[in-house]
Amino acid sequence: MKLIWVHADCLHRQSPAYRAYPNAPSLFVWDEAGLQRTEWSLKRIGFIYECLLDLPVTIRKGDPVEEVRCYLRETGCEGVVTMGSPDPVLQRQAVELGAEVLAQEPLVETQGKIDLTRFSKYWRKVETALTGEDR
Amino acid sequence: MRPVRAHFFVAEEVGARLGNGQVLQRPLQGTDEGTMNMRREFTDRNDLLGYLREQFPGASGEMSPILGGREAAEQKLVQFDAQRYAATRNFLEGSVSKLSPYLRHGVVTLREVWEKFAGRRFFKFVQELAWRDYWQKVYAEIGDGVWVDRERAKTGVTYTQDLPLDWGKTGLACMDGFAAELETTGYLHNHARMWVAAYLVHWRKVAWQTGARWFLRHLLDGDPGSNNLSWQWVASTFSHKPYIFNRSNLEKYTGSRYCETCARRLQCPFDKSYTELAAELFPLLRER
Numbered sequence: 001m002k003l004i005w006v007h008a009d010c011l012h013r014q015s016p017a018y019r020a021y022p023n024a025p026s027l028f029v030w031d032e033a034g035l036q037r038t039e040w041s042l043k044r045i046g047f048i049y050e051c052l053l054d055l056p057v058t059i060r061k062g063d064p065v066e067e068v069r070c071y072l073r074e075t076g077c078e079g080v081v082t083m084g085s086p087d088p089v090l091q092r093q094a095v096e097l098g099a100e101v102l103a104q105e106p107l108v109e110t111q112g113k114i115d116l117t118r119f120s121k122y123w124r125k126v127e128t129a130l131t132g133e134d135r
Numbered sequence: 136m137r138p139v140r141a142h143f144f145v146a147e148e149v150g151a152r153l154g155n156g157q158v159l160q161r162p163l164q165g166t167d168e169g170t171m172n173m174r175r176e177f178t179d180r181n182d183l184l185g186y187l188r189e190q191f192p193g194a195s196g197e198m199s200p201i202l203g204g205r206e207a208a209e210q211k212l213v214q215f216d217a218q219r220y221a222a223t224r225n226f227l228e229g230s231v232s233k234l235s236p237y238l239r240h241g242v243v244t245l246r247e248v249w250e251k252f253a254g255r256r257f258f259k260f261v262q263e264l265a266w267r268d269y270w271q272k273v274y275a276e277i278g279d280g281v282w283v284d285r286e287r288a289k290t291g292v293t294y295t296q297d298l299p300l301d302w303g304k305t306g307l308a309c310m311d312g313f314a315a316e317l318e319t320t321g322y323l324h325n326h327a328r329m330w331v332a333a334y335l336v337h338w339r340k341v342a343w344q345t346g347a348r349w350f351l352r353h354l355l356d357g358d359p360g361s362n363n364l365s366w367q368w369v370a371s372t373f374s375h376k377p378y379i380f381n382r383s384n385l386e387k388y389t390g391s392r393y394c395e396t397c398a399r400r401l402q403c404p405f406d407k408s409y410t411e412l413a414a415e416l417f418p419l420l421r422e423r
Contacts, residue, residue, distance in 0.1 A: 009358075010241035013205065030173075036193060039352050043199040043321040045191055046183065047355045050203025051242050059173040061190065083241070086275035086360055107245040107268040116276060122269045123262070130265060131255045 003027060003077035004057075005068050005099060007090050010083035011051040016102040017081050018055075024081070027071045028052055030061035034089060065096050199321040199355055201236060208237035217252050221259035226388050227324050232260070235356035236322070238267060267361060274360025281363040282344060284372040291419030294342040298335075298349060307404075308397035309385060310334055321355040326388055332369040333379050337416045338404060343370040379416065382406040 004026035080099040223229030351357040367373035382405040
């Protein structure tokens, strides 16, 4: 059985991770070093905490990699699954954990590499798919 | 106040009834059985606030009036008047979705929101969803590079690293009001974010990274992708020119609510034409 590592970039009850592993235990870890670094106010923590209460997730705090490993041992799970994120810290942690990383359903499917130097170039690629052609 | 809902894992954390009728009180933050599970049951938001203060002593402030959770997100979706969005979104009183904190944390997805408002009828709103997708794609590509100038600033200005000593008490009713609103609620209208960013970077010569860090401490929807790249857009390190505003622009979109009572309304630093402001704020550019 896999363990779902929930992080703050995807607090969705129907995330691909929860859908793919509906019976798996899940864990969220407040990254204490990360909170010290970013100095998030209590408002931000409170908002996320309220979102977490909607999910069937165990909540802990500490070092995410250590806590996930510890919970793996407690639950007897054999691997970690998590949701993809552009956050480099979460990406490094997922790699350390050897996690299976699932992608969120994209806003729009795009072909090939998109030029991201300006929004206008990206928009030209996705406009038709997002707004239709019924001008 | 609405109690915080808790659906799961309640019994194991708040106590289990023994066969003889006794109630076994387990520690709420238990070290029993080797676990350090945090609480999932609260009587109300004050109870949650007290717990969070105890657990996160380094974090300052109160709870936001904005509720977390899927139900709150769905309410915002229902309440949003997308028909009025394009015409009114730049006004502080205009129709905006206020979905950003929920999108930021994936409580709802861009795809879900788009499916509700797809099509040209909601063109402007769909474009804003695309902006968020775009920022996330850039963030995924450059990672920590969101903290570094994407391009050379087009201002010719040298910046300081600290927030101004009078920040929040400038005497400018608009800026002080926005600072207080952000620190109290964790939310600011997008137009107010642009004015604050422009004021800090272009009038006070504060490095955009300093402002971006302050926003991220407070904004419920703050993420380094959308936030930092928007600051860079204002600062001109991710755009062709610096973004500035003037009093006429601010009065129009705020309904003059700040200017009427502003202690500095007769010495307003924004009460000029764009040409005058550009010459004053970016003098080195004129010499080139």
